[in-house]
Amino acid sequence: MSNNKTAVEWLFHQLWEEPKDKFTWYAILEKAKEMDKKQREDLIVFSKVMCTSHAHAEYIVNEFNKKL
Numbered sequence: 475m476s477n478n479k480t481a482v483e484w485l486f487h488q489l490w491e492e493p494k495d496k497f498t499w500y501a502i503l504e505k506a507k508e509m510d511k512k513q514r515e516d517l518i519v520f521s522k523v524m525c526t527s528h529a530h531a532e533y534i535v536n537e538f539n540k541k542l
Contacts, residue, residue: 481510514539 479487485506492498517538521531 481506481513484509 485502488502488506489499492502514535518531518535521534524531
């Protein structure tokens, strides 16, 4: 996976290339969920490093989650 793709973009491309096999699609979905969780964790770490306060970091994460 390219580091520039979101979990959703990666999921779309993986499903586009696969035959319609429910077990394969389920495995791909589970991988996308893991990727999404990691991207969210990375956002939290990044916001804590870049922000001057924990409250500001939480605000940024909450605003990001609202847009999903």
